[in-house]
Amino acid sequence: MEPSKLTQYLCYQLYHARVLLHSLHYSAKEEEIHEFRVTLRRIRSLVKLFLVGSLPFPKPLKAAMQESNSIRELDVLIRSLSRSKYPKLYKYLFKLRKERVKTLFTPKYRDKTLALIDEYSHLLSHSNPDFLSEILIQKVLTHYQHCLDSYLALENDADSKTLHRLRIEFKDARYGFEFLEISDLHHCKEVIAHCKQLQNTLGAIQDTVNQIDLLKKIYQQYPLSETKELLQKQKKVLQKLKDTTRSELSSSI
Template structure:
């Protein structure tokens, strides 16, 4: 039987993002922004995988979520510094950056533009003429998962951070596709989803440390010989090396 269950699922996620938009604030729980980003990323990922011709919609969703990247990265950085007395000065600097970044996405301009874009995308999806059988949806999700696994097994020590990031994105796409299959009760995919999450955590650690190194270099741009800066850089570079080694095991 042909179905529009996928389109309905994506619309539900986009409505969730719209409802979350007004709740995003620098004083709100960081999970609020995270939930907004997940809804957008999940929708974008599913469109990219199942509706390959809809590049305009996929690009519009990318533009929305990209504007929240810095805020999320700084949220993660702050969490890594919590309860560390020796890092209070750095914490204050990151917090200041983070609050300024949040001001941009808490503005009425960002909220209204994003909401209107999302509503427009929902209308386009409602007019989709795509129809999939449940079997073909499962087949596409499984194919993506197998390709992600294959790429993961090909990783070696010569892979750059950029190459690793691409494989991480492939696993996110697999995760979201399998989660859709699971949530829609088309097939039990718990085992594969757990596998995706485990691998994503490895990649996530590498990405977080890479982002933190970039933030540190930006903060101490004019203080290259600052001892605290050099110590923080060294600490994260060591952690990054360990995280990459763990990925290769």
């Protein structure tokens, strides 16, 4: 039986994750880790949209991806730093990242995750989930409308957790539309751009919250004046982002 467009797309993404995982074992560059995480997140989003009741995304594979969260947060923080302004902190963070990469991306982690990817890929290929194009399109459009309704219903003082959850919902919509676009089922480049825009708006707050939490932990382990200075700066950035988001919510979409 010929694989459906959904099966082809998901199995290709799993294959791509497999290739990236081999690269991580040898180099673990920031862009490779990010792409590996995005690829698995893309699969999770499509499973959530189309297959959550029949072929749920494996919890162990989700856990394997989440194990790289701390490295991703370090990468985001390091990239945002001025090396000349925060030399000691930069050096410490770089060393910490190197240690965490060495601890995580071991042959055991690689083999375990590869086995999970292969197992889920085989399951998808064997099941070959197929839907009418109209159903795939409608599922994504319905989810997108739900996202827009939730965005419009947000209170001006919505907390960061609420904004983060909605950010994830917009990611799901975006990856759904990207699948439709690439599979030539529905042309939606403008909607994809809109999802990215709202995703970035909502995500800026959560990224800053994550950085503040990370800096607090680092300051406890390795108290530097540079860390304290950056922590205070990020708190001000967070407040400004919240104020900006409130303003955007007040004026609607």
